[in-house]
Amino acid sequence: MAHKKSLEALHKTLQDIRVITFLDAPGGTGKTFLTNLLLAEVRSKGDLALAMASSGIAATLLHGGRTAHATLKLPSDIAKQESPVCNISRRSSMAKVLRSCKLIVWDECTMAHKKSLEALHKTLQDIGGNRILMGGIILLLCGDFRQTLPVIPRATPADEVNACLKSSTLWFSVEVVSLKQNMRVSLGKSGYLGFCL
Numbered sequence: 001m002a003h004k005k006s007l008e009a010l011h012k013t014l015q016d017i018r019v020i021t022f023l024d025a026p027g028g029t030g031k032t033f034l035t036n037l038l039l040a041e042v043r044s045k046g047d048l049a050l051a052m053a054s055s056g057i058a059a060t061l062l063h064g065g066r067t068a069h070a071t072l073k074l075p076s077d078i079a080k081q082e083s084p085v086c087n088i089s090r091r092s093s094m095a096k097v098l099r100s101c102k103l104i105v106w107d108e109c110t111m112a113h114k115k116s117l118e119a120l121h122k123t124l125q126d127i128g129g130n131r132i133l134m135g136g137i138i139l140l141l142c143g144d145f146r147q148t149l150p151v152i153p154r155a156t157p158a159d160e161v162n163a164c165l166k167s168s169t170l171w172f173s174v175e176v177v178s179l180k181q182n183m184r185v186s187l188g189k190s191g192y193l194g195f196c197l
């Protein structure tokens with residue numbers, strides 16, 4: 001299997017609650033395929049796995065996926081707030097879901113504002129009543145920084161870089177796993193491979 005090594009590396013980092021795993025995957029390298037495999041693995045054991053994405057279209061590709069804004073109830077003016085949190089109270093049903101969740105997958109995370117990740121971190125700590133990274137819940141971020149960075153209206157490139165996840169203090173806790181083989185091209189016709197390269 002083409003993803004054997006990446007899957008092993010992912011399994012290893014996903015065991016460690018002291019790190020956030022980032023699946024670095026250029027287009028066509030099988031990120032959606034692998035993510036759905038992991039979601040199915042967790043759910044097949046009867047555990048809860050949440051799937052979300054920064055954009056609606058990416059969310060539709062994940063099994064049971066929803067947008068990050070809808071799932072986490074992120075404030076719409078998150079960039080303007082000093083220290084935002086998700087609009088999820090400790091006693092809400094969503095807090096219950098998050099408390100019993102084994103894995104959270106966030107696809108196209110590179111489009112998210114760094115404050116969204118920080119808001120999730122603070123909210124999970126609050127809900128879990130602890131000071132552990134992400135409240136002790138395993139988080140898998142997926143995306144490709146070579147594609148779209150956060151969209152900040154009327155911003156300079158510097159503002160965009162400053163808003164991106166890599167500028168967050170939480171990025172020091174991120175372990176990167178990379179996918180390199182383009183599965184879409186290698187599985188397709190050789191003519192298409194020539195066209196792409």
Ligand SMILES: Nc1ncnc2c1ncn2[C@@H]1O[C@H](COP(=O)(O)OP(=O)(O)OP(=O)(O)O)[C@@H](O)[C@H]1O
Nearest residue numbers: 002003025026027028029030031032033034183184
């Ligand atoms: N390990 C695999 N074995 C067989 N087919 C695979 C494997 N990984 C990916 N594929 C196939 O390769 C194609 C691209 O995979 P996928 O859509 O998961 O890539 P992606 O990284 O999410 O791409 P994009 O970022 O463009 O959405 C799909 O048709 C998928 O079924």
